[in-house]
Amino acid sequence: MTDHTDIVFKRHQGQAITIEGEAPARTRISLxxxxxxxxxxxxxxxxxxxxxxxxVYRITGYDEGTLTLELVEDWRPAPTVQLPLTDEQAEEIKAEWKEQHGNGGVVHPVTALGEGDSGT
Incomplete structure (x- = not known):
């Protein structure tokens, strides 16, 4: 006996329907x-x-109002996996950030207001 798994669809508001997760190798659908x-x-x-x-599925059988399908192709792009940064990559990112955004000192000079100065 061959196991069949459901195809999981997801409806996106204002966008197309997508297939979620892995497309099953074998599935069934009602006519x-x-x-x-x-x-x-x-x-x-x-x-x-x-x-x-x-x-893409190929119809491989029919039984009591249900089609049996077999996966032929999955046209979706392969999921991308973000690997953890190496220590060297992390240090490189930190160095670039410091170069672009300064040395961590005071960004704006602070001027103390004198007594009686209303600030206007």
Whole structure:
């Protein structure tokens, strides 16, 4: 028996629907999805379904109103991973910041107001 995992969609207000997380290798969908006017999918040929212009599935079976799908392509960009900075990189960033923003001294000179001076 083959395990099937749900595709997780996310609706973004004022933007497109996206596929969240990893696209499952195998999934199932109801035939009703194909006629849902809010479903963001298209079928470039009778055996292929493209969801949200992001993932491509091939239809591999049908059982009681449900299509069985297998992932063909995931067009989404690979997630970027921010690796921790090395000590050398951190020191370089600190040096650049000090060069651009000064030496940590007083930024603006402070002038004490004399007695009786209202400051106006």
């Amino acid at each position: 009703h999805v194909l006629v849902d006017r809010y479903a963001y999918l298209h079928m470039p040929d009778p055996q292929t379904i493209v969801f949200a212009d992001q993932v």
